Amino acid sequence: MTMTSQTADMRLDGNAIGGLLLGVFGVEMTGAMATCGSCGMRGALAEAEVYVQCPGTVARCPACGSVLLRVVESTERTWLSLEGIRTLELPIATER
Amino acid sequence: MTTGWLAAEAVEVRRETPRVRTIVLDVPGWPGHRAGQHLDVRLTAEDGYQAQRSYSIASAPGERPDITVEELDDGEVSPYLAEELRPGDRIEVRGPIGGWFVWGPEDGGPLLLVAGGSGVVPLMAMARHRAASGSAVPTRLLLSSRTWEDAIYRDELADLTGRGDGFEVVHTLTREQPDGWSGYARRVDDELLREVAWPAHAGARAYVCGPTSFVESVSRGLVDLGYEPGKVKTERFGPTGG
Numbered sequence: 001m002t003m004t005s006q007t008a009d010m011r012l013d014g015n016a017i018g019g020l021l022l023g024v025f026g027v028e029m030t031g032a033m034a035t036c037g038s039c040g041m042r043g044a045l046a047e048a049e050v051y052v053q054c055p056g057t058v059a060r061c062p063a064c065g066s067v068l069l070r071v072v073e074s075t076e077r078t079w080l081s082l083e084g085i086r087t088l089e090l091p092i093a094t095e096r
Numbered sequence: 097m098t099t100g101w102l103a104a105e106a107v108e109v110r111r112e113t114p115r116v117r118t119i120v121l122d123v124p125g126w127p128g129h130r131a132g133q134h135l136d137v138r139l140t141a142e143d144g145y146q147a148q149r150s151y152s153i154a155s156a157p158g159e160r161p162d163i164t165v166e167e168l169d170d171g172e173v174s175p176y177l178a179e180e181l182r183p184g185d186r187i188e189v190r191g192p193i194g195g196w197f198v199w200g201p202e203d204g205g206p207l208l209l210v211a212g213g214s215g216v217v218p219l220m221a222m223a224r225h226r227a228a229s230g231s232a233v234p235t236r237l238l239l240s241s242r243t244w245e246d247a248i249y250r251d252e253l254a255d256l257t258g259r260g261d262g263f264e265v266v267h268t269l270t271r272e273q274p275d276g277w278s279g280y281a282r283r284v285d286d287e288l289l290r291e292v293a294w295p296a297h298a299g300a301r302a303y304v305c306g307p308t309s310f311v312e313s314v315s316r317g318l319v320d321l322g323y324e325p326g327k328v329k330t331e332r333f334g335p336t337g338g
Contacts, residue, residue, distance in 0.1 A: 011308050015331045018193040019136040019150060031196040046196035047330070 010053055014045040017057055020071060021045070024080055027090065037086040038066035060084075101138060101188040102126065106181050107160075112248050116214060117178050118154060118164045123189055126161060129153050131225040132198035132218045132303070132331075135161060135191030139173060149173045152217040152305075152331075153192065156224035157200075161189070164248065166214040197303065197331045201226060205233035205301055206294045210284065210314050212240045212306025215333060216248050219305055223263065227256055234262045238292050240284050240310070242271040266292050284310070289317045296322030301329075308332040 014021075014030050021029035030046040041063035048059040048068055056072035061084065068084040082088070108120040129135075134152045141147075149172075155162040167178035181187075199207065199222045207226075209219040216239050226235060241247040244267075253265040268280035268288065280288055294300035302323060304314045311330045318328050 011332070013330065013332045015134075015194055015197050016150065018134070019190060022190075022193055028193070028195040030194045044196050046194070 010051065012050040012052060014048040014050055014059060016050050016052065017059065017071070018046075020057060020073075024071065024078055029090070031091060033089040034068060035086045035088075036061040036064060036066055036068060037084045039064035040086075101190050104187050104189045106183050106185045106187070109181065109183055112164060113246050115178065115246070116164060116166045116248055118162050119177060119181060120155075120160055120162050121187075121189065122160060127192070128157060129161060129192035130157055130195070130198040131200065131221040133192035133194045133221075134218070135163065135189045135193060137163070137173065137177070138188040138190070139176065140188070147173050150193070151177075152221070154217045154220050154224075156221060156228045158228070161191070164214065164217045164220075197305075197329050199225070199301070199303060201229050201231035201233060203301065205235060206298050207233050207235040208293050208300050208302040208318075209235065209237040210240075210289075210302065210304045210306075210318075211237065212284075212310035212314075213242070213246070214248060215304075215306030215310070215331070217305075218331065219303055220249055220252075222303065223253070223256055226263065227259065227261070232262050234294070235264070236292060236294065237263075237265045238268070238284065238288075239265065240268045240270060240306070243269055244272075244274050244277075284314055284317075286317045286320065289314065290321060293318060293321060293323075296324075299327075301327045303329050303331075305331045306333060 018030045032045050034045050035042045047062050049062050051058045058070050059068045061068055066084045070081040072079040102123050102125050104121045104123040106119050107122045110118040112118055134150050136150050138148045151163040153161045154164045165174055165177040168174045211219050256263045257265050270283050273281045302318050304311050311332050315328050315330050319325050
């Protein structure tokens with residue numbers, strides 16, 4: 001995963017926050033299926049639109065653009081909002 | 097999978113292109129990885145300042161984790177990894193990370209791998225995994241590079257094609273082509289995809305990795321060709337690199 005400075009390429013996807021989510025949840029999350037609370041679209045978190053250049057990290061629904069989750073990390077704590085996710089399905093047996 | 101940081105030592109550094117190097121890492125306690133996963137690298141300066149970036153793993157499962165790093169002009173971490181790091185140097189890594197953008201022979205095919213520039217790295221892990229496991233899944237890798245000199249892994253990709261086990265590589269060179277070049281010489285557009293991609297009715301599975309604009313135009317093009325959206329997996333590069 002390398003960097004480009006083009007504005008069009010500032011939008012990433014959920015693969016880019018696999019490490020961040022692993023730190024928060026303790027399990028692999030990019031394959032977790034999230035249902036958007038706004039439009040009902042169901043998809044892997046890997047497919048979410050992710051913006052990491054904000055203060056913190058924002059993931060949006062790829063179908064309707066609604067905010068799914070926000071994460072802000074500081075040296076003291078991690079702040080997590082799952083405001084836009086109606087349901088989250090995690091596979092029981094994620095190997096490794 | 098591990099959530100903690102592991103000490104890693106660079107044991108070998110290989111130049112791939114003028115701006116890209118592969119770093120072979122020895123990571124005691126590495127839990128193993130799947131093809132397509134990445135790892136986080138953390139560098140700590142003498143004054144305690146830390147910088148962290150994510151890099152795709154290039155090596156096949158069962159091997160030490162190699163990362164292939166492109167130097168970026170405004171990067172904070174990549175110039176160090178791509179130019180300064182020497183064998184024996186130590187860094188910290190965390191991973192493997194990601195369980196969605198992964199492929200194994202059990203997932204079947206035919207398999208279409210489409211890469212823009214260093215987006216080839218996780219797809220190379222898949223190609224190496226396929227070869228190492230003796231899989232005969234028909235596989236095409238379409239690699240878009242600026243010039244022939246910039247085409248990462250070009251010799252090894254030619255070797256993989258030469259095995260005659262159903263692996264093919266198709267290059268397109270977008271900026272400059274060597275004399276006598278008979279391959280594609282333009283960006284990956286819908287017509288090029290139609291010529292290179294497996295027909296949609298074959299039930300093909302596609303993995304697309306590169307800059308965001310590249311990934312989005314290719315994945316849209318594949319769905320237009322009739323690929324099931326659920327069988328087109330994408331990974332975008334961007335500002336978590338550098």
